[in-house]
Amino acid sequence: MTIKIAIADDHAVFRSGLRALLEKEADFDVIGEAGSGEETLKMLESRDSDILILDINMPGLSGSKLAERVLKKYPRLAIVILTMHEDEHYLQELFRTGVRGYVLKKSTGTDLLQALRAAYRGEKYIDPALVDLVVSPYVGKPVSKDSGRLGLLTDREKEVCRLLACGYSHSRVADKLCISPRTVESHRSNIMTKLGLENRADLIHFAMSNGLL
Numbered sequence: 001m002t003i004k005i006a007i008a009d010d011h012a013v014f015r016s017g018l019r020a021l022l023e024k025e026a027d028f029d030v031i032g033e034a035g036s037g038e039e040t041l042k043m044l045e046s047r048d049s050d051i052l053i054l055d056i057n058m059p060g061l062s063g064s065k066l067a068e069r070v071l072k073k074y075p076r077l078a079i080v081i082l083t084m085h086e087d088e089h090y091l092q093e094l095f096r097t098g099v100r101g102y103v104l105k106k107s108t109g110t111d112l113l114q115a116l117r118a119a120y121r122g123e124k125y126i127d128p129a130l131v132d133l134v135v136s137p138y139v140g141k142p143v144s145k146d147s148g149r150l151g152l153l154t155d156r157e158k159e160v161c162r163l164l165a166c167g168y169s170h171s172r173v174a175d176k177l178c179i180s181p182r183t184v185e186s187h188r189s190n191i192m193t194k195l196g197l198e199n200r201a202d203l204i205h206f207a208m209s210n211g212l213l
Contacts, residue, residue: 101118
């Protein structure tokens with residue numbers, strides 16, 4: 001199945017490079033580009049999309065206001081933020097709005113592709129480089145053990161959980177454990193299902209609470 005992607009960023013050269021990256025993937029189809037908030041709204045009205053890649057800083061509407069308006073009109077659309085801002089305020093505000101992914105422009109193409117596919121599946125994705133922002137609210141606070149749920153995981157799943165919580169990408173986990181990225185993805189899916197977790201923040205908190213970090 002082809003995943004239809006729209007790109008919203010005010011830098012034309014960046015959009016061109018991003019389109020080139022995405023069009024190398026057999027399951028992605030870039031259906032349009034926009035350079036402002038108003039252009040984005042018009043693009044979404046005229047073309048059916050599964051995912052919107054959205055920059056925070058664009059002319060006209062801010063990224064958060066635009067995301068709010070878009071999701072009100074297209075609640076099933078997955079929005080992945082692609083930005084230079086390593087800021088906890090933006091991260092929390094946009095996830096409260098309902099976006100599914102937050103990726104830094106300085107990150108690898110692999111991170112973005114993982115975020116897009118996760119968002120398409122209905123999952124949330126936070127850039128591994130932002131793990132500290134997610135972990136910081138729990139640092140120095142007492143945590144309660146959850147040995148019952150920890151016992152649901154196999155030894156390999158515990159190791160995968162630990163590495164993902166440390167911020168490793170799927171490919172780095174695969175290299176470290178000498179397994180394929182597809183196997184890592186399978187383990188991650190099993191972990192999230194068994195533990196009833198929704199996103200990376202939940203996974204990090206669980207790992208910290210159970211001594212995996």
